[in-house]
Amino acid sequence: MTPAVQAAGLGVSLGGSRILHDVDLTVHDGEVVALLGPNGSGKSTLVRALVGVVPHDRGQIHLLGAPLGPKVAWDRVGYVPQRISAATGVPSTARDVVVSGTLHRRRLVPPRGARRRADQALADVGLADLAGRPVSELSGGQQQRVLIARALVRQPRLLLLDEPVAGVDLPSQEAFARTLAALAGQGTTILVVLHELGALAGLVARAVALRHGRVVHDGPPPPARDEHARPGHDHVHPHEGDHPTTADGDFSATLRWRST
Numbered sequence: 001m002t003p004a005v006q007a008a009g010l011g012v013s014l015g016g017s018r019i020l021h022d023v024d025l026t027v028h029d030g031e032v033v034a035l036l037g038p039n040g041s042g043k044s045t046l047v048r049a050l051v052g053v054v055p056h057d058r059g060q061i062h063l064l065g066a067p068l069g070p071k072v073a074w075d076r077v078g079y080v081p082q083r084i085s086a087a088t089g090v091p092s093t094a095r096d097v098v099v100s101g102t103l104h105r106r107r108l109v110p111p112r113g114a115r116r117r118a119d120q121a122l123a124d125v126g127l128a129d130l131a132g133r134p135v136s137e138l139s140g141g142q143q144q145r146v147l148i149a150r151a152l153v154r155q156p157r158l159l160l161l162d163e164p165v166a167g168v169d170l171p172s173q174e175a176f177a178r179t180l181a182a183l184a185g186q187g188t189t190i191l192v193v194l195h196e197l198g199a200l201a202g203l204v205a206r207a208v209a210l211r212h213g214r215v216v217h218d219g220p221p222p223p224a225r226d227e228h229a230r231p232g233h234d235h236v237h238p239h240e241g242d243h244p245t246t247a248d249g250d251f252s253a254t255l256r257w258r259s260t
């Protein structure tokens, strides 16, 4: 089956510096993959390059089987950028922002049922009661959830999320994890940038870790941080400063992101 995301030999330079070096990333249809790494390792740049927000100068990108460009089925791609305000400067309600997620370059007018779909997406992120509120009156975490709803309303086949739960309270993270689990159950492919697996730990079967713009790990996710505190935790995995002990020889480097 065609992978949902295929990047090969990807290189990105910004401001005269090389940010991504020869990144290979394949995300298969229906997979849920976490993108991990320390601050500045290139996670956002990779996701932004995948959706064409920043240009790449080396390698190739295919999304949903099409080369990055107009042939991609953008109406089935949802993207939640790293925390930005959902407020547009123009008075708009949470519902208006979410309805705007149904628009794309070939659809400039919301489709029939867009309002109902927007309200469902807002309910999925726990904001049903705030649909009619101006986004400028919402808290930062609530605005983040509006942006998640804006991506969900597209009923995406591929969902790219850049730290979607940063600044979102735990009950809302758990509600969001349930929504993502339901989407994954329907076959949606999910690539999510995270600092902590947190509430999404149960969903993520594979983690790709970046360091200095290179892939340093691609395999099982690191154990949840709180496992360290549990009695019976057997410390079989490497910690910072340990020598690599896994087959790929680099898992300890992967784990160092936690302490930065």
Ligand SMILES: Nc1ncnc2c1ncn2[C@@H]1O[C@H](COP(=O)(O)OP(=O)(O)OP(=O)(O)O)[C@@H](O)[C@H]1O
Residues within 6 Å of the ligand: 014, 015, 017, 019, 037, 038, 039, 040, 041, 042, 043, 044, 045, 046, 082
């Ligand atoms: N527009 C830009 N011009 C120049 N350098 C940039 C630009 N955007 C990002 N960078 C640099 O690229 C590197 C990677 O940044 P990026 O935001 O991709 O990291 P990240 O892994 O997502 O970090 P964080 O966990 O802090 O969000 C950083 O060194 C950053 O300073």
